[in-house]
Amino acid sequence: MVKARLALIPYPNSVEYTGGSIPAVSIDPEGASVTLCGLQDFAEDTAAEAYILHIGAEEIKIIAPQKIGVFYAKQTLQQLREAGGDVPCCKIFDQPRFAHRGFMLDVARHMTTIENTKKLIDALARMKMNVLHWHLTDDQGWRVPVEKYPRLIEVGSVRARSHFGQQKVDEPYGGFYTHDELREIVAYASARHITVIPELDIPGHMTCAIAAYPQFSCTEEQLEVGDHEGVYEDILCVGKDEVMQFVYDVLDAFCDIFPGEYFHIGGDEAPKKRWKACPHCQQRMKDNDLQNEEQLQGWFNKQVAAHLAQRGKKTVVWNEALKSGQMGDEVIAQSWFDPGRHAIRFANRGHAVIMSDNGSNYLDYPYGRIPLKKIYKYNPFRFGLTRKGRQSVLGVEAPSWAEYMRDFDRVCYMTFPRLCAVAENGWTRKKNYKDFRARAEQFVPQLVALGIYPALPGIWDPSPKTRAQETIDQAKGLYHTAMMMRHDEA
Numbered sequence: 001m002v003k004a005r006l007a008l009i010p011y012p013n014s015v016e017y018t019g020g021s022i023p024a025v026s027i028d029p030e031g032a033s034v035t036l037c038g039l040q041d042f043a044e045d046t047a048a049e050a051y052i053l054h055i056g057a058e059e060i061k062i063i064a065p066q067k068i069g070v071f072y073a074k075q076t077l078q079q080l081r082e083a084g085g086d087v088p089c090c091k092i093f094d095q096p097r098f099a100h101r102g103f104m105l106d107v108a109r110h111m112t113t114i115e116n117t118k119k120l121i122d123a124l125a126r127m128k129m130n131v132l133h134w135h136l137t138d139d140q141g142w143r144v145p146v147e148k149y150p151r152l153i154e155v156g157s158v159r160a161r162s163h164f165g166q167q168k169v170d171e172p173y174g175g176f177y178t179h180d181e182l183r184e185i186v187a188y189a190s191a192r193h194i195t196v197i198p199e200l201d202i203p204g205h206m207t208c209a210i211a212a213y214p215q216f217s218c219t220e221e222q223l224e225v226g227d228h229e230g231v232y233e234d235i236l237c238v239g240k241d242e243v244m245q246f247v248y249d250v251l252d253a254f255c256d257i258f259p260g261e262y263f264h265i266g267g268d269e270a271p272k273k274r275w276k277a278c279p280h281c282q283q284r285m286k287d288n289d290l291q292n293e294e295q296l297q298g299w300f301n302k303q304v305a306a307h308l309a310q311r312g313k314k315t316v317v318w319n320e321a322l323k324s325g326q327m328g329d330e331v332i333a334q335s336w337f338d339p340g341r342h343a344i345r346f347a348n349r350g351h352a353v354i355m356s357d358n359g360s361n362y363l364d365y366p367y368g369r370i371p372l373k374k375i376y377k378y379n380p381f382r383f384g385l386t387r388k389g390r391q392s393v394l395g396v397e398a399p400s401w402a403e404y405m406r407d408f409d410r411v412c413y414m415t416f417p418r419l420c421a422v423a424e425n426g427w428t429r430k431k432n433y434k435d436f437r438a439r440a441e442q443f444v445p446q447l448v449a450l451g452i453y454p455a456l457p458g459i460w461d462p463s464p465k466t467r468a469q470e471t472i473d474q475a476k477g478l479y480h481t482a483m484m485m486r487h488d489e490a
């Protein structure tokens with residue numbers, strides 16, 4: 001009996017070898033026989049995405065409760081076909097470990113073309129990932145036209161210069177996606193069973209909107225669109241009714257484009273300095289019996305989540321939005337950097353969380369800081385989660401922040417193969433790094449065929465010396481330059 005491992009990412013959860021093998025070139029994913037049989041015919045805890053795949057010498061059969069399982073079975077077949085060689089005959093029973101398997105793309109700092117975004121979606125689909133979280137607005141750029149507020153694009157989509165760390169480009173940078181382009185991506189993703197979660201990051205990270213409409217901040221000072229990394233002090237003034245109306249209008253405009261169930265409202269890194277000194281914000285606190293500015297953000301989140309709920313949406317927030325201590329089932333929390341362990345407590349109270357700890361999942365961090373092995377070994381069941389807390393973990397997501405990634409090649413280099421590890425963390429229960437690394441090397445040509453050029457294997461797990469150097473460099477804010485130079489030389 002053949003005992004070969006299958007060239008698959010993520011690795012299936014159960015493989016039973018049945019003897020013999022077939023040439024990979026003979027596999028035709030579209031030629032497989034398909035039986036849709038309904039979830040009732042499977043064991044009680046079977047996921048809707050499950051599939052059974054029989055690879056036999058005579059026939060390839062897919063059995064699944066839903067179309068999505070058929071789609072995943074075909075991704076398995078496609079990967080096996082492209083890996084080449086002989087494929088051992090087997091029966092695969094497979095289903096994801098987690099419901100949420102995501103990738104976040106930041107197009108506010110540097111945009112990715114629609115064509116290249118489709119390549120990323122192709123790669124997500126191939127790896128059975130199901131969420132593209134699209135970070136569409138930030139201090140440094142607004143990317144979605146909103147009819148009622150034309151200056152968001154006229155002013156907010158272009159910055160005068162880009163001074164990110166040591167990369168200083170003294171020329172304007174800007175752009176936006178048309179509604180047709182945004183809808184094209186939603187449809188392209190949806191055809192591949194991927195949900196697009198749009199992010200409107202509020203109330204902080206809004207410098208570009210404030211540059212367009214200074215009356216939406218507390219001080220009303222005229223600002224420029226952001227041109228550097230970091231946290232900006234000027235945020236939306238949530239004490240003004242016209243700002244609340246602006247937020248609702250923008251949410252509505254986004255909802256008309258993005259039909260998915262989830263909507264991300266950011267909520268990270270919102271300094272409270274301006275709110276403390278603002279008569280409108282202080283009045284809002286008084287009117288609503290709020291004790292401090294964190295509670296004001298909690299109040300704001302609740303209004304926004306209620307508005308989105310009316311549109312049938314669930315609201316996702318970064319973990320800082322939990323600091324008010326007032327959030328409940330109206331939001332799903334995404335944990336990225338949470339020294340106060342708010343997300344852990346939130347999960348332990350039974351509310352849903354997505355795990356994206358920055359020290360293990362941030363794809364813009366250098367390989368020296370997050371080697372492939374580290375991202376692979378990430379355990380989404382963080383220390384402190386109770387049984388109930390673990391049950392509240394929806395899944396994993398890896399963000400790729402784009403301050404330092406000014407073109408698609410750089411995004412690909414930083415994202416792959418580390419995103420392959422995230423895909424496996426989200427899907428596969430029993431993992432093995434050595435085996436994964438070998439499969440990741442086998443997977444590289446498939447990524448290249450999709451137009452994605454991953455980092456070279458020599459970069460994936462840097463030496464202890466490089467790890468130490470890049471960790472120090474990152475702390476000093478220097479690493480990006482060194483890392484990208486290596487990329488340019490590679």
Ligand code: ACM
Nearest residue numbers: 268269318336358
């Ligand atoms: C974040 O990295 N500010 C969510």
Ligand code: ZN
Nearest residue numbers: 218237278281
């Ligand atoms: Zn204010």
